[in-house]
Amino acid sequence: MRIGIHPKSAGRSRASASRRMRVLHGTAKRQKLRMRKGPKSVRAAGSGRTIGRTAAGSGLRTAGRSSGKAVWRPPALRGKLSVIITACNEETTLRSVLKEAERLKPEEIIVVLNGCVDNSFRRARQSDKAIVVHCPDAAGHDVGRAIGAKISRGDILLFLDGDMAIPAPALFPFAAAVDRGADVALNDLNPLLPVFGECDDVTRCKMFLNMALGREDLGAGSMTAVPHALSRRIVDVVGPQALSVPPKAQAAAILEKLHVQNAGTVNVIKRNRIRNGNTGAGNGVEQLIIGDHAEALAELLARGASGLPWQENGADSRRLLAAWRNGI
Amino acid sequence: MKRRVKRSRPSRRSSVRRVSRSHKALYTGNHPEPLVSVIIPAMNEAGTIAAAIAEARKVHSRCEVIVVVNGSSDGTAEIAASCGGRVISYVEPLGHDVGRSVGAESAKGDILLFTDGDLVIPASQLRPFMAAVKGGADIALNDYSGPVHRSRPHPVVLSKHALNILLRRPDLKGCSMTAVPHALSRRALDTLGSGILSSPPVAQAKAILEGLKIEAAHKVPVGRMNVIRPKADGTDPLQQIIVADHLRAISLVLESGGERAGFSDGTRRREMVR
Structure with missing residues (x-):
């Protein structure tokens, strides 16, 4: 319970x-x-x-x-920062999430309330900076991010979830990476992962997608996870609606030769809120994310994946390979 | 992944030879109406092929051994023939895993057991695959997922896991038709066709999509017998071809299940953002 x-x-x-x-x-x-x-x-x-x-x-x-919280000042960014917070019944944490967001001194804070039936709206309104988008009927997973991206005006878009307050100094590296030229600054969960044999299926999908895209170095780095930051450029290139399916947007970004990197590590695994539907193998969220990766792979396959190392050169390549393996 | 090993310890080799000799006294060749066809692709495996055939023959009394020799210059074909195996010989290398298609084409048994000429797997480690098919499985895989005790998996290991997840068979973990030994029922061969066996991941995807009964039957840790091959300019072409095979298999999954491979989109209302 x-x-x-x-x-x-x-x-x-x-x-x-x-x-x-x-x-x-x-x-x-x-x-x-x-x-x-x-x-x-x-x-x-x-x-x-x-x-x-x-x-x-x-x-x-x-x-x-x-604890020195008030002392911290965010270093200056060249670009304008938009913080986009998506929340679904997060009245208990939303206020502190907003406070951490405010500490980053962003140009704007957009709170997308996705099917909230609790006091989340009131909590969001307590921040004088926040622009609150209230969707009384749930828009579904990740659609809130796309809505936030669509109405945002900043050069750097930092995506947070209303269910966990991450201290501003830990958030800043993501915005800074985009400010330095990255298009996608991901949360690097790799140091927190168990050995591959004990990873969950979602992590395996994330790793496989990156590898198939020729970005094995990203490990399990994924736009599915928050926090992450995006450049205005990727939103323009892939379109805000593409952010509704994060792995697909990530695939599109890599295929469009945008700059995708891991930018910092925030342990969201430990802190993630347990909800009905996101626990245990085969749960609804897991199935949804696996489907997202299928879509991303479909995108990759549809584009022919030219330039990637996984090229098929017909039967001849198999023959040459066999010969190579035998040193002929 | 196919594993390569050459037995080097002389004591081991001599014991294997003794076994094969006693075996020849019992069987002179392939059974005319075999229950099991053991298919052994071989390419310059003179050092191991005799022992591999001997072990294969012990799997069942009604057994035929088919050796697909290709691109060999070391007398593999002659040794295989002298061991009583049916030898299908090609001067040129056939290509990676193509030997499996060729062997399956001419197999007569109800059960097809695939192994490799460079692996000497004891008959006791081969029989469970045959037994699983006898017991109703269409495809009995090696219950071996490769090295998974590291945080960054090998691309091939990763591909095998991902394909099974997308096929809604995460329970199979990294078990794959890419690895030997594995066994097929006659029904599986008829459903899949022999040609597809040259691309094992594609065959596996088709098998699951067609509703064939596929299971991890028995573990033979072939990885431990693996010999690391030289890599040409840092990249491993075998790795590339296997990952490409998996991507082709995934495109088959997407063709049949739609672009989300049949997985739910939850409550997403995508039309809210355009």
Whole structure:
């Protein structure tokens, strides 16, 4: 049971929200704390809203200051930064996600609320900077990103998810990479992966797609994962609608010879919110992402993949290969 | 991937030879009405072919051994013939895995067992594949996924896994018709045709799409017997051809299942952004 982070039960109390916030900023040790404190936060919701609000609110601020949070200033970017946050019932985390986004001093923040039925809208409106796009009926996976990209005006587009607050200093490298000329700056999850034999099917698909595109070096780097940043150029080249299917957009970017790279590592695996439908092998999200990779491969095959090393030269190449292997 | 090994330890070799000699006393050649056809492509495998044939022959009493010798100049064909194998000989190299198609074409058995002339796999390690087909499988694969205990997989290992995932058979992991040994039912051969066996991943995709029963039957860790081959200018052409084969197989999957290979698009309303 994930009562502690369920939007309906936990959302009543700022106490539980801020506790989760602190956890998100915290170390691995605090991660464990969350597991234990999960159910407690629900009890806190019943015990008293006012106490929770004041105590947690001030506590967070001081904690933030003392840990040097307020000191950090983002280095200057040449391009204009748009932060695009997609959220689906993320009232407990959205506020802190927005705060981290604001610390980046972006030109604009766009929040795309995708089928939210909780207080996410109110939380988003608490940020005076955020442009809020409210889609009461769910638009489906990743479509929110495409909507955000379509209405954005910046040169650098940083994509975040409303379910986890990543400290601004960890987000900055993605924007910086695009500012330096990258078109796609990906979250490098490779150092966090287990050996290949223990990887999930989605990770295997990501690796295979990159390899088939001649970019084995990217490992499992994928636009499916956040955070990542895009240049205005890729949005113009592949079109904002293409971002609805991230692996396909990634394939198109590589095939169009755009500059795709891994730009930083943020552990989203550990922090990812557990929802119905994204856990266990064969779950809905997994099937969706595998389908996305099928589409990306279809794109690759449709373009004939010229310039890639995997060329078929008919029966003759097989014969020559056999001869080569035998040293004839 | 096909694995190459040459037995080098003299003690081992002598024991294999003894076995083959005792074997010849029992069988002089191929069975006229074989249940199992063992197909052994061979290219300059004079050092191992006799032992490979001897082991193949022990798989079943009603057995024929078909050796497809191609591009060989070391007397492989002569040795194979003297061991009582049916030898199909080509002066020129046939091409990677093409020998499998040629051998399957002329096989008479109800079960086709594929191995390789450079691998001496004991009969006890070959029989489980035959047994699986006897027990109802159409394709019995080697339950071996290659080296998976590293974080960055070999492109071939990765391709095999990805193809099985897209075929909705992630349970097969990296098991592939690319690897020997594996066995086919007569029904599988009739459904697939012998020509397609030259592109094992394409054959595997077609088999699954046609609803043939395919399973990982038994593990023979052929990778451990592998000898690393020299690479021409840093790239491995074998790797390239195998990855290209997998991409062709995937295009077959996409042709039959649509561009998402039949996987759901969830609740996406793509028309919201144009």
